[in-house]
Amino acid sequence: MYIFKLSPSDSTYYDIDKNIVEYKTEKKYPYYRSRKDSDDFSQFAVCPACSNPIQIIGLYTAHKPYARHYKNNIPGLVEYLQENYDFCPLKRKHQSYSAKVRKQKVDSSVLAIIRVLIENFDKVIYFVQKSIDIYISVRLAKDMLNYYFTSKGYLYPGSTLLNVPLMFAYFSGTYHLNGRIIFSESLKESLKTKKFVSFSENKLHTHCDLSFCFRNHSISLIDEHNLQEKLIFSVAWRNEMGKIENVYEKEIEFDPIYCRRLFQYKPLNETEKQKEHRNMLRNSAFQIAQEFGFMVGESAL
Known part of the structure; x- marks a missing residue:
């Protein structure tokens, strides 16, 4: 490495x-x-x-x-x-990962992952939102974080301090798209071809069971030193026969250097509305972490 x-x-x-x-x-x-x-x-x-x-x-x-x-x-x-x-993903031959596998205990490295996630929750949500071009409201962000803690994503063997935003997305659950603000032109075009949605500006309207999730975490070591991680952002719907059909997918290639810079970035020239939204995300994250027994913020983990 x-x-x-x-x-x-x-x-x-x-x-x-x-x-x-x-x-x-x-x-x-x-x-x-x-x-x-x-x-x-x-x-x-x-x-x-x-x-x-x-x-x-x-x-x-x-x-x-x-x-x-x-x-x-x-x-x-x-x-x-x-x-x-x-x-360890930086180990030449590491054990394979399964989304169902969890580490046996919460050690210092796991606590550090939780602390970084919570203290940077506004930036983690920014990463996810930017990756999929879908607006993530405070309510949706809270639902995603609750799912992450419930599924104990922090104990997933592939979760490290290098990929906190990616692993949050991976263990964030599945959510309906109806009523959400979608900025992705490619996603909108894919949905329009199915003729079961409509848009008022960027807001999606549908009566179908249309949802998104993140799947297929993959990891590889390039030239024995450089880490490459990917996720699939997937949109699917349940048709009239009850069968789930994929509508759209996008590969998300994670850049740890970008993540490092994002966490170090200090917002400048924020509007009051932006500052309020960011604070709401962070405060919600602190509260949810405490509800799951993790004291973050003024109380050290």
Whole structure:
């Protein structure tokens, strides 16, 4: 892998570069540790995906240094967790994912995922809305978050701090489209060809059982280091015979770098209406998390 973070609870990660590593660690313990067989030092950090120990290889000798998992605890820095390692998407041969499988316990990495989701809930909703070009109201956002917690999406083995918005979408449920504001021209055109919908401006009207969901999470490691994740946004309806037919689908390819920038972005020149909407989303997220037993915000997880 070519990225690292400084602690298991961090949601921010950095590129593995000599100057960046030195600046972020100050070349100090527990990141720099002396070797037993020499006067030299080894460099350690934390995997941004599974929050396990990693060792940085070739920081001062290689043209392109990288990191690999380190299967031991690093005192003062991070504990090694086998289950997290087994499913880590940055592991060359990780265990396959199933939407029905969940991790056995809520550990520090899971709590960090929940905290990042809740504290950035307005931005997560922005990501989903931008990906599908459908307006997500506060009520719909709350329904989606309730479904996420009920289905324990945070315990899905493929859920990491790198893909929080994508996994929220994946475990957000299925919802009717009637009455929703649709901006996607391609989706509108696909629906119009079926002749069972109408639009007043961008608002959809239909008497059919027409709904959307997210499915088919896939993940692959390109060139053994670069992560590629995808979801399918799917729209389907139940016909007169009761059979479900796909109407429209769109592949969503997740960009973790975009996600990192989105979470770091601070809104500028907001209108009062935009600020109110954003605050309503965040406040709703804090309340729902507490209802499910997770204290976020002023109370640490």
